[in-house]
Amino acid sequence: MEIKKTSLYKLHQNNNAKFVEFAGYQMPIQYSDGIVEEHKFTRMHSGIFDVSHMGQLFIYGENNLTEDLEKIFPLDLKNLKINHSKYSFLMNDDAGIYDDLIVTKLEKGFLIILNAACKENDFKILSKLLNGKYEMLLDEKRSLIAIQGPKSVKILNNIIQGVEDLNFMSGNWFSFHDQKIYVTRSGYTGEDGFEVSILNELSEKFTKELINKGAKLIGLGARDTLRLEAGLCLYGHELNKDKTPVEANLKWAISKDRVSKGNFIGSNIITKQLNDGVSKIRVGIKPEGKIIAREKTKIFNQSDLHIGEITSGTFGPSVNGPVAMGYVENEFSNKDTKVFLEVRGKKYPANICGLPFYKKSYVKGVNK
């Protein structure tokens, strides 16, 4: 299969990107500054992330669309306001996660942002579930550009006036060079920021304007360290079809009202797990020293029993130390529980900790 390129590929090249293949796309893992500097720049200033490999699924339809989507997602979509977004999951009957995603209500339908590696499969599953009743478009003509970090609001508002009035997890249509762009105040770094859905022809022009105003291109490498410090899950690591949202410690994303009524895919298992608890659960893990425990590192308790595994682990540049997430048996999931991580044959002490490692700075109270 031919490797795909995003509309910003040339711009990445001109900015000395190092590329890596990710989900069938040639994506920038870092630029000349390197992952640590790019990470810190995003936390202090404003980073631009090409996330055009992610799926932008538009579903349009009349009255029943909301009801039909509620049979799929554990969300209270009837009460979701237009231009507001929710984090959710596409699940199988056992509540195993096919994908984690963001659903935004539009005037005549919904926009769902899907993970790059899952989008084709999601589209098949959703097409089947919705039975061809609605117009579904996995839009390849639009790019998705995230701008993240404390200076992003000022920089973006300079180019697209009015974005400063958006609250976290809400969006609206704006225009850029007479073309419609959809901007949401969201992202995956733990910082205030935006995601911009824009036509491929305009994406480079738009990104260059952001750069001219002081933002910098940031690669997927820093995106990973940023999201891990923010305690956010990455599909294929923390999440997969053998894990449920309850096990992933994401029950906050499941509508309580919907659970009480049931009637969505996986609702039986979700209800059971919410009532009875789960045997394994996702936690934050902080090694005591400098040792970095990577994905698949085994976790032991104080009696040397194997109690779980790391799903993501790296050095957190803002925390200035190692950070990790993983799954442990429920009885060892309490904060401050001492555990041991087996790295290169030796066991190193670590503690179960709360998430995030780095405080999130989402903007929720914009007056309007």
Place this chain on the structure above:
Amino acid sequence: MSDVKYSKEHEWIKLEGDIATIGITKHATEMLGDIVFTELPEKGTSVEKDGTAGVVESTKAASDVYTPISGEVVDTNQAIVDDPSKINQDPENSAWFFKLKVKDKSEMESLMNKEDYDKFAKESSS
């Protein structure tokens, strides 16, 4: 610096008397990216040519460090354990990894000189 030799695993080695100082090359640091963790062998341990003698980790992954020559570890550079970013800043000088009391100097003969290494590094990265 004619007494500095290079290995295919991107280590440099500088021999002074029977003491060899070993580190990783600038080319290696460029391939690794930001180094955020370093593990060095313990003083007094014996290491064998081409065996592992440490670890460097970037934000992305861990990589073994090999010794291009056999010997006994007589000194290690604590500064790069305390601040691994020093390796990216000055890899072929102050950010050396460990010093060995060399067992057999003839092992140096199989290593590359600067010119050959630069050529090898260029080819292996293209």
